[in-house]
Amino acid sequence: NESFSVNREGHLTIGGADTVALAREYGTPLYVMDEGMIRDNCRRYRRAIDEFYGGRGIAAYASKAFSCKEIYRIVQQEGMGVDVVSEGELYTSLLAGFPADKIFFHGNNKSEGELQFAIRQRVGYIVVDNLRELHTLEHLLEREGQEMKILLRVKPGVDAHTHQFIRTGQIDSKFGFALETGEALAAARECAALRRARLVGLHCHIGSQIFEVEPFCLAARRLIGLMGQIRRECGLELGMLNLGGGFGIKYTEEDDPVPYERFMERVSLAIHEAAAAEGLPVPYVVLEPGRSIVGRAGITLYTVGARKEIPGVRTYLSVDGGMTDNPRYALYQSKYEAIVANRAGEPKTETVTIAGRCCESGDLLAEGAKVQPCSPGDILAVLSTGAYNYSMASNYNRVPRPAVVMVKDGKSRVVVRRESLDDLVRNDL
Numbered sequence: 001n002e003s004f005s006v007n008r009e010g011h012l013t014i015g016g017a018d019t020v021a022l023a024r025e026y027g028t029p030l031y032v033m034d035e036g037m038i039r040d041n042c043r044r045y046r047r048a049i050d051e052f053y054g055g056r057g058i059a060a061y062a063s064k065a066f067s068c069k070e071i072y073r074i075v076q077q078e079g080m081g082v083d084v085v086s087e088g089e090l091y092t093s094l095l096a097g098f099p100a101d102k103i104f105f106h107g108n109n110k111s112e113g114e115l116q117f118a119i120r121q122r123v124g125y126i127v128v129d130n131l132r133e134l135h136t137l138e139h140l141l142e143r144e145g146q147e148m149k150i151l152l153r154v155k156p157g158v159d160a161h162t163h164q165f166i167r168t169g170q171i172d173s174k175f176g177f178a179l180e181t182g183e184a185l186a187a188a189r190e191c192a193a194l195r196r197a198r199l200v201g202l203h204c205h206i207g208s209q210i211f212e213v214e215p216f217c218l219a220a221r222r223l224i225g226l227m228g229q230i231r232r233e234c235g236l237e238l239g240m241l242n243l244g245g246g247f248g249i250k251y252t253e254e255d256d257p258v259p260y261e262r263f264m265e266r267v268s269l270a271i272h273e274a275a276a277a278e279g280l281p282v283p284y285v286v287l288e289p290g291r292s293i294v295g296r297a298g299i300t301l302y303t304v305g306a307r308k309e310i311p312g313v314r315t316y317l318s319v320d321g322g323m324t325d326n327p328r329y330a331l332y333q334s335k336y337e338a339i340v341a342n343r344a345g346e347p348k349t350e351t352v353t354i355a356g357r358c359c360e361s362g363d364l365l366a367e368g369a370k371v372q373p374c375s376p377g378d379i380l381a382v383l384s385t386g387a388y389n390y391s392m393a394s395n396y397n398r399v400p401r402p403a404v405v406m407v408k409d410g411k412s413r414v415v416v417r418r419e420s421l422d423d424l425v426r427n428d429l
């Protein structure tokens with residue numbers, strides 16, 4: 001990976017900055033993100049959209065992967081849209097100056113208050129999940145005297161092979177209108193009768209950390225088929241196709257994702273063919289990558305503490321963070337690579353279980369991880385933690401959330417301050 005290297009002291013560097021020096025300067029645990037790599041990933045999507053759709057499309061960064069003011073500024077500068085999924089993400093994006101008209105507002109149970117906020121802030125698109133939401137939205141728009149572009153979230157009936165907790169395209173999913181049962185078509189028919197909510201397109205998201213291209217092509221074909229049906233039966237011309245996110249990234253050597261460019265090329269082919277078959281113009285395409293923008297750009301630095309050998313079983317290496325800053329092993333048994341940052345030049349000769357500091361046996365970050373020889377006081381870097389780590393962090397055991405540091409051209413700056421003990425009790429009465 002071009003973002004990482006080892007310097008003369010044998011220390012791991014990210015984006016040109018010495019990770020051991022970062023740990024010393026800002027303390028651990030610490031999230032560190034390579035801004036150059038994030039921007040690079042944004043540009044790869046933009047170039048692919050230019051190449052395969054003649055620029056008629058946009059990548060909307062799925063900010064649930066990592067949300068703070070600075071990331072909205074960065075993706076805005078890169079010409080992207082954003083996907084937000086709560087009033088909190090929406091608020092943060094607007095506070096960072098993100099243009100409302102490039103925001104897609106998601107969620108399977110948006111509250112009336114959230115919808116109202118989105119309307120007043122003139123959010124670009126609301127991705128409507130269910131009929132109750134559709135009716136509430138129309139009612140609120142009427143009251144506010146406003147119009148709103150909407151997409152319908154459709155379950156295309158595509159089963160992508162990924163962890164069941166992050167699979168979303170199948171019929172038995174809490175998200176969206178089912179295609180097979182006619183639910184989605186019926187919803188479009190209702191939209192045709194509305195005056196304020198204007199249906200402009202369809203959305204689907206089939207899951208996350210997906211390596212195969214075919215499920216996306218299949219979903220695209222099905223949604224375009226539905227667009228044809230909606231035109232014939234409801235008289236609505238839908239110009240926008242939002243295929244969600246979910247493009248997988250490489251966490252360990254076992255992962256072998258297709259580069260996004262090839263991915264986009266094949267999906268584009270499916271879209272062009274399906275549109276031609278339906279006699280429809282090629283839709284404006286929206287993608288919602290989250291993990292693939294920030295995942296590999298982030299690492300987490302920890303200080304190694306206790307070491308415990310269970311003879312013949314395993315060696316536990318405890319670090320000063322854990323499931324509070326990265327709950328993904330506890331939730332999905334996800335795999336990570338780790339490097340002893342102050343011995344990055346040495347061969348990995350140890351196999352360890354990296355344990356967190358929480359009062360919970362399942363608080364692990366990795367099992368069977370290969371690392372350099374490691375002792376208390378060493379700095380351990382867990383790689384590819386840029387997505388769904390900080391954004392899923394908690395204060396379990398009243399552990400403060402770590403700071404987030406952004407690195408660019410060897411220089412670092414804090415973009416999210418470390419939580420203090422006072423932050424922890426701020427709302428306690």
Ligand code: LLP
Pocket residue numbers: 062064065083106166205207208209244245246247288289290291292328387388
């Ligand atoms: N669009 C929609 C509507 C989504 O629901 C998601 C993710 C995305 C885009 C972005 O997907 P990505 O490109 O990041 O795969 N917490 C889990 C991931 C949950 C993803 C939920 N939705 C994890 O840590 O793996």
